[in-house]
Amino acid sequence: MSAAPIKRAYLVLENWFNLSFGSWNPLYHLGTLTFFFFWIVLVSGIYLFLFFHGSLDGAYASVERMTHEQWYAAGIMRSLHRYASDAAVGTILLHMFREFALDRHHGARWYSWFTGVPLLWMVVTLGITGYWLVWDQLAQYIAIGSAKLMDVLPIFFGSMARNFLEGALSDRFFILIEFLHLLGQPMLLVFALWFHVRRLSNVSINPPRGLAIGSFLALLTLSLIKPAVSHDPADLTTVPQVLNLDWFYLNIYPLLDYWSAGSIWILTIGITFLLMILPWVPPRPAGAAAVVDLDNCDGCKQCFDDCPFDAITVQARTDGARHEREVVVDPALCAACGICVGSCHASNPFRKAEKELKTGIDMPQLPINQVRTMTDTAVAALTGDVKILVFGCNHGFDVTRLNSDDTIGLSLFCTGMIPPTLIEYALRKGADGVMVAGCRHADCYFRFGNRWMEKRLEGEQAPVLRKRADRRRITIQGGAETDHNVVEGALAAFRQELSRLEQVEPEESPHG
Amino acid sequence: MAKRYLLQVVNYAIFMVLVGYFSSAPAYRHLAEDQAMVVLAFSHAGQHREPCREVSAEEMAKLPPNMRRPTECPRARSPVTVELLMDGKPLLSTVAKPPGLFDDGGVDIFLDTTVPAGEHQFSIRMNDSVRMKGYNYTHEQVAVLAPAQLLFIDFNTEQGFVFK
Numbered sequence A: 001m002s003a004a005p006i007k008r009a010y011l012v013l014e015n016w017f018n019l020s021f022g023s024w025n026p027l028y029h030l031g032t033l034t035f036f037f038f039w040i041v042l043v044s045g046i047y048l049f050l051f052f053h054g055s056l057d058g059a060y061a062s063v064e065r066m067t068h069e070q071w072y073a074a075g076i077m078r079s080l081h082r083y084a085s086d087a088a089v090g091t092i093l094l095h096m097f098r099e100f101a102l103d104r105h106h107g108a109r110w111y112s113w114f115t116g117v118p119l120l121w122m123v124v125t126l127g128i129t130g131y132w133l134v135w136d137q138l139a140q141y142i143a144i145g146s147a148k149l150m151d152v153l154p155i156f157f158g159s160m161a162r163n164f165l166e167g168a169l170s171d172r173f174f175i176l177i178e179f180l181h182l183l184g185q186p187m188l189l190v191f192a193l194w195f196h197v198r199r200l201s202n203v204s205i206n207p208p209r210g211l212a213i214g215s216f217l218a219l220l221t222l223s224l225i226k227p228a229v230s231h232d233p234a235d236l237t238t239v240p241q242v243l244n245l246d247w248f249y250l251n252i253y254p255l256l257d258y259w260s261a262g263s264i265w266i267l268t269i270g271i272t273f274l275l276m277i278l279p280w281v282p283p284r285p286a287g288a289a290a291v292v293d294l295d296n297c298d299g300c301k302q303c304f305d306d307c308p309f310d311a312i313t314v315q316a317r318t319d320g321a322r323h324e325r326e327v328v329v330d331p332a333l334c335a336a337c338g339i340c341v342g343s344c345h346a347s348n349p350f351r352k353a354e355k356e357l358k359t360g361i362d363m364p365q366l367p368i369n370q371v372r373t374m375t376d377t378a379v380a381a382l383t384g385d386v387k388i389l390v391f392g393c394n395h396g397f398d399v400t401r402l403n404s405d406d407t408i409g410l411s412l413f414c415t416g417m418i419p420p421t422l423i424e425y426a427l428r429k430g431a432d433g434v435m436v437a438g439c440r441h442a443d444c445y446f447r448f449g450n451r452w453m454e455k456r457l458e459g460e461q462a463p464v465l466r467k468r469a470d471r472r473r474i475t476i477q478g479g480a481e482t483d484h485n486v487v488e489g490a491l492a493a494f495r496q497e498l499s500r501l502e503q504v505e506p507e508e509s510p511h512g
Numbered sequence B: 001m002a003k004r005y006l007l008q009v010v011n012y013a014i015f016m017v018l019v020g021y022f023s024s025a026p027a028y029r030h031l032a033e034d035q036a037m038v039v040l041a042f043s044h045a046g047q048h049r050e051p052c053r054e055v056s057a058e059e060m061a062k063l064p065p066n067m068r069r070p071t072e073c074p075r076a077r078s079p080v081t082v083e084l085l086m087d088g089k090p091l092l093s094t095v096a097k098p099p100g101l102f103d104d105g106g107v108d109i110f111l112d113t114t115v116p117a118g119e120h121q122f123s124i125r126m127n128d129s130v131r132m133k134g135y136n137y138t139h140e141q142v143a144v145l146a147p148a149q150l151l152f153i154d155f156n157t158e159q160g161f162v163f164k
């Protein structure tokens, strides 16, 4: 796989953050952190607006007054406004890198990726108009650079760049930029953000409080140590010589000194195009969508609540059964994770012991009946004193690597696919313990699989693990592809705990 | 636990350094210390390629009444050729074709380049008519450019080339 080295690099970064932040790992909260930075930008921006003078003659002086005379309030707001915007570009790029490295943009998930790419440009251009409003030499530099870029597009009549030569400049254009920055672009961004997460369910907007406080304090400290300042005022009779560029936003402009505006457009449009087609490169077959079996569905809606991709809807019953509702899967939205199978209480393997197990919603490529058969076969094949069955998933640590005489790993689409009754079933059939592996904690490939599975086992979310199952014989330890040490360590500890249990209460062993 | 908080502080410090640094550094030098910039920029419509001609009475009679005019002017305009020389050497030049479906639009010229600061002799020549050989506008001027100065050379038909 070509992505493997990239994924490995990403996982190293994730490890580092896990070490210091645990489940607050900022890499698990990049989208929400970006939202949080936008909030800071919004609040500080509103404050700045109160003191800003929106004209060519007044803008610079008003920003200077805020920065120096009112450094303790408007000055800090200005710095926060700048640094939170910069931080947002950082988190957006990391967010994008993460989704790419972890391969979360293929198949039915193309939509979030595809709608994410324009967000990047919207944010960058919003920053550009922001720097424009200061009307210092940096603003002059980007204004002329932008004008050169616009002039090669066939949409403007006349030369925009000529407007910035002495004597040709009017306030009208400046006010247009102001309108864009204060209203037009932010509104477009909000709309586009809503669009971006529209196909996901349970999207949270707020990062964990500790992470929000920590990053806010960091930005505030930075604002105090290194307040944001302007360049000299714009002077159209001279050319700015040295510019302290904000590389998060203004990285394109220096290229203009080496390339033509046309080539720069070709480059940016080319990169955008390549990014946008990534969900289909390389093309790969989509997993078959979940299928509802109304004969076994009572319309309880649990799968509808649990689906991470909003692929399930609820409607009035169509088959004349006495239940009120039924669920419908939209195959175009289904990511084929199988979490709905784990949600369905009809997936209980104790049902129809002698016949084919059918459930209310099932995965055509790995039906629950086959999962039960695999479990039967695996448990029967286990030998030794402490027999452990490990359920894993195709995206985290490869559990089949644990296979030995007394341990067998079964890999499913997602650990969220496991109904708690299946674990109870494996114990009843003869396993001494069941370990659920799957993706790293708080980082399910299918967003919520391992979280829902844990909640089911803890009795917090239906279908819950029944009391009669011995919770001590079940353990959870997720891990990524590279986490052998962690998973194997947890398995060894679990084995020890199980053999201790066997010694203390042999008669209570599940198959006694 | 204490170690974890310490690591968090380290991470936040890295975050602050990265954001703080790249928000205004490394500095970018757009123009070398001893350089100035020359911009030649103007809008101008080239002359018509063909002169207007009188329409004869017979031709006029053939036209519908609302289209009868005494002269007929073909719309196509000439390209504008302009060259700027500095100290006798070519500095900027272009041949701007008239835009528009019928080649009838005015051209927008925007050419810029950096030059060493100091005194320079500039000569500009321009042709805006295919019916004329050579250059029908010329201008010579000496200018002393300070470092970082922007010399804007404009053009209009009344005054010709103007240094600003």
Ligand code: HEM
Binding pocket: A030, A031, A032, A034, A035, A092, A095, A096, A099, A104, A105, A109, A112, A113, A114, A115, A116, A117, A119, A120, A123, A193, A196, A197, A200, A202, A203, A204, A205, A275, A447
């Ligand atoms: C303004 C910047 C952005 C913000 C605030 C943002 C925010 C979010 C949020 C909150 C989520 C939901 C995460 C979850 O709950 O699992 C998300 C998902 C996603 N974003 Fe973004 N995003 C931004 C830009 C981008 C960009 C530039 C890309 C890539 C080009 C991108 C690609 C994705 C993908 C592929 C998913 C999700 C998918 C999934 O699990 O199926 N986003 N984004």
